[in-house]
Amino acid sequence: MDGLRLRGDIEVTFCTVQPPQVSYLCVHTTATDHTVFAVRPNIVATETDGGLVLLCVAVGDRPSDAMFRHKRHYFVYDASVPELKHIKQPGDDHPVNERSFAIVRKPDRSYVLAAQAGVFFGYRNPSAHLCLYNSGTNSWSKLRVNVDSVPYDEFITYNAFTVGGDKGTVAWVDLSHMIIFCNVLDKRPKLRFLRLPIQPTNAGGLPAVRDVSVLDGFIKMVELQHRANGWKATIWSIKTGIFSKMAWRVDYQFDSSDIPEPSLPKLKLPEGVTAQPTLSTLHIGLPKLSLPDDGILYLLAKIDYRDRQHTAWVLAVDMKNKTVQRVAGFSPKRAIGLCRGYDSSTISKYLKVASGTKEN
Incomplete structure (x- = not known):
């Protein structure tokens, strides 16, 4: 069990419970009740083959508060240690798409959080880029991506997972037709796509x-x-x-x-x-x-x-x-x-x- 104080009398504690056949990841406050959360805390992403969990906690008085970036706090929980880390919040110039988050573990055991920024796919989008968080430097950065190789302008990211490898390949899934692959550790990432076997x-x-x-x-x-x-x-x-x-x-x-x-x-x-x-x-x-x-x-x-x-x-x-x-x-x-x-x-x-x- 690990805890971290967010503000004043609010302390978020991350704990794990594992009864037979099912596991629960719980977030609660020790100084007050659940009303400090604007919405229920949620798991944004997990490491594909590891113990890292990306968690989002939105603090506020109304559900609409969760829409504001400065109200959303991100944590990475490493269950293998265990350790909870409150990571630096992405700024206004890093408008992350939460559905596209993936966790890439690097050889030195540090990790990168990779997400699409804002409207990533769209007709001739000239500013498509990644938002990357590096745990080693506790900092965010942006990386331009060429999306011209993708055959569709419309792509809805339903979920993401990490394929891995030296280049940190991440896959974004549109369940209607296609998977997009991106090597997020490359200096100049290129996208590749794979069509799903059948139409819905x-x-x-x-x-x-x-x-x-x-x-x-x-x-x-x-x-x-x-x-x-x-x-x-x-x-x-x-x-x-x-x-x-x-x-x-x-x-x-x-x-x-x-x-x-x-x-x-x-x-x-x-x-x-x-x-x-x-x-x-x-x-x-x-x-x-x-x-x-x-x-x-x-x-x-x-x-x-x-x-x-x-x-x-x-x-x-x-x-x-x-x-x-x-x-x-x-x-x-x-x-x-x-x-x-x-x-x-x-x-x-x-x-x-x-x-x-x-x-x-």
């Missing part, structure tokens, strides 16, 4: 049906296809460093009808619901690949995707053996529809069980 087959929020990550030297993409009588999940992969759309390969496919109804673990149902749902009748979304690359796919499940009162579940589907390994329930109050609720990270292997937490 479902309307609505793309995070509810798609996810992209890097696992053991491969880029992986998962997509859910919903039908009137169930759903199907497909996982594609391509080796990092290959940029041809034709090189994508299907690793696994799974249909909700593959598992007989009695094989699904019993769910603790909300009051008034008596019939156990099946994989085909549950509302399913937010697919996340297991980072050990073991063929496990995590899915958010609700009886009704609009429900924010009753239990939601995380299903772990074994795509290789076509079984549901485990089911974990949680409050859906922070799960908006089927697009938000949790994220995947390797941070759990660095966490220690907090004092007073019982392991089963």
Whole structure:
């Protein structure tokens, strides 16, 4: 547990708790209550294969205060030490796009936070540049980037991850069509792109049906296809460093009808619901690949995707053996529809069980 005082009587403490099968990263104040936060603190990025977490804490009296840069405080937590560092805030000349943040670890164990600045992609954007924070110098810098090589003017960054290597390759993902790669440690970064294997087959929020990550030297993409009588999940992969759309390969496919109804673990149902749902009748979304690359796919499940009162579940589907390994329930109050609720990270292997937490 590590703490840092932000202002006056406000102290933010970062702690970790790891009950079986799930890990929580918590931010709270020791001198006052949660009302000092303009909005809930959030995890902006995690190191792809390491113990670093970038956290944003917005201090203020109203949710709108979170829109002001000087109200947003950034922290980097190193779970391998453990250590919490309050990093220098980016100035007005570094308008970072939080969705594009990635953490690049350097050989000397220092790190760089890399993010797109403002409107990064756009029609003939002459001022596209990166915002870079260097932990060794505790300073921000800007780096121009040529975006002419990108075939689309419209690019929405849904998430980012670190591919790594000597040049610090970062990938930005537009779940609708493409991944952009950038060597952020180069003095003159150039962009390369990779088209996703197929066009989206479902309307609505793309995070509810798609996810992209890097696992053991491969880029992986998962997509859910919903039908009137169930759903199907497909996982594609391509080796990092290959940029041809034709090189994508299907690793696994799974249909909700593959598992007989009695094989699904019993769910603790909300009051008034008596019939156990099946994989085909549950509302399913937010697919996340297991980072050990073991063929496990995590899915958010609700009886009704609009429900924010009753239990939601995380299903772990074994795509290789076509079984549901485990089911974990949680409050859906922070799960908006089927697009938000949790994220995947390797941070759990660095966490220690907090004092007073019982392991089963």
